[in-house]
Amino acid sequence: MDIKASDIKDLREKTGAGMMDCKKALVEAGGDAVKAEKLLKEWGLAGVEKRAGRATNEGRIFLAESAAAIAVVEIACETDFVARNEDFIKAGQGMAAQALAKGWDKPSAELENQVKDLASVIKENITLKRVILVKAGAGEWLHSYMHGEGKIGVVVRAKAEKAEAFKNAEVTGFIHDVALHIAAFRPMFLEQSRVDAAWIKEQEEIFQKQVEGDEKMKGKPANVVQGILKGKLNKLMSDICLMDQGFVKDEKQKVSAVMAAVGKAAGTPFSIADYVYVRVGEN
Numbered sequence: 001m002d003i004k005a006s007d008i009k010d011l012r013e014k015t016g017a018g019m020m021d022c023k024k025a026l027v028e029a030g031g032d033a034v035k036a037e038k039l040l041k042e043w044g045l046a047g048v049e050k051r052a053g054r055a056t057n058e059g060r061i062f063l064a065e066s067a068a069a070i071a072v073v074e075i076a077c078e079t080d081f082v083a084r085n086e087d088f089i090k091a092g093q094g095m096a097a098q099a100l101a102k103g104w105d106k107p108s109a110e111l112e113n114q115v116k117d118l119a120s121v122i123k124e125n126i127t128l129k130r131v132i133l134v135k136a137g138a139g140e141w142l143h144s145y146m147h148g149e150g151k152i153g154v155v156v157r158a159k160a161e162k163a164e165a166f167k168n169a170e171v172t173g174f175i176h177d178v179a180l181h182i183a184a185f186r187p188m189f190l191e192q193s194r195v196d197a198a199w200i201k202e203q204e205e206i207f208q209k210q211v212e213g214d215e216k217m218k219g220k221p222a223n224v225v226q227g228i229l230k231g232k233l234n235k236l237m238s239d240i241c242l243m244d245q246g247f248v249k250d251e252k253q254k255v256s257a258v259m260a261a262v263g264k265a266a267g268t269p270f271s272i273a274d275y276v277y278v279r280v281g282e283n
Contacts, residue, residue, distance in 0.1 A: 060150035071100035145179035160270035
C-alpha cells in the first residue's frame with residue numbers, strides 16, 4: 001500500500017514514534033491514522049510525546065574531529081543510566097560525525113529526527129541540546145579534551161605564524177594542559193579584551209559601593225581608595241580570564257606567562273585564539 005509521507009509525518013508528530021514504525025503501522029492499518037496510532041500504542045512505541053515534559057538534566061557530550069574542524073554535540077536525557085547506554089553513546093557518536101561531515105554548526109532537522117527515533121527506542125525523554133562547529137583558520141590548530149565520561153567537553157583553537165609550532169611536543173603538550181585547565185577552572189573569557197566594557201563598568205560600580213559602605217575605608221585618601229578598587233578589578237580579571245588565571249600546573253604563574261615561556265623555548269611563538277567549554281546540563 002502506498003503511504004503518503006505527510007501521513008507518516010503527522011503520525012510521528014502525534015505519537016513520537018520512529019518514522020519506520022509509523023509507516024509500518026499505517027500499512028497494517030490500511031492507511032487509517034486512528035488505527036495506526038492504536039497499533040503503535042499496543043507495540044509500546046507511542047509515548048515519546050508524553051515523556052517530553054520530563055526534565056533532561058543528564059546527558060553526554062560527543063566530539064568528532066578532523067584537522068580542519070571539530071564538531072561538538074550535546075544530547076540530553078533524564079537519567080545517567082541512559083547516558084551510559086551503548087545505543088545512546090553509539091547514536092551520539094554517529095550524530096557528531098555527521099555534524100562534522102556536513103559542517104553543521106547548529107541543530108538540524110535531520111539530527112532532531114534521529115534523536116526522536118532514539119527516544120522512541122530507549123523510552124526516555126531525549127533532546128538535542130546543542131551543536132557547535134569549531135573550524136581551524138589559517139595557521140591554526142585544534143585540540144579537544146573530554147572529561148568525566150562526556151560530562152565536560154573542551155576545544156582549544158591555537159594560532160601560530162609558523163605551522164611547525166604545532167609539531168613541537170612542548171607546544172602541543174601545553175595546549176593539552178590548557179584544555180585540562182579550562183575544564184577545571186572554567187574561565188568566562190579568553191582575555192580582558194574580550195570582556196564587555198559595560199560589564200566591567202558595572203563591576204567597578206559594585207566595588208565602589210562596597211568600598212563606600214566599608215567603615216574601615218572612611219577618611220582614606222582618594223589614591224588609596226583607587227588602588228583598592230583597581231586591586232579588586234585585577235583580582236576579578238584573574239578569576240574569570242583564562243590568560244590571567246594561575247596555570248593549572250603552576251598557579252604562581254599566569255597562563256599567558258607560561259605560554260610565552262613555552263613559545264620562547266620552542267623558538268616559535270603561538271597563542272590561544274579561542275576555546276569552547278561545554279558542560280552537560282548547562283547553557
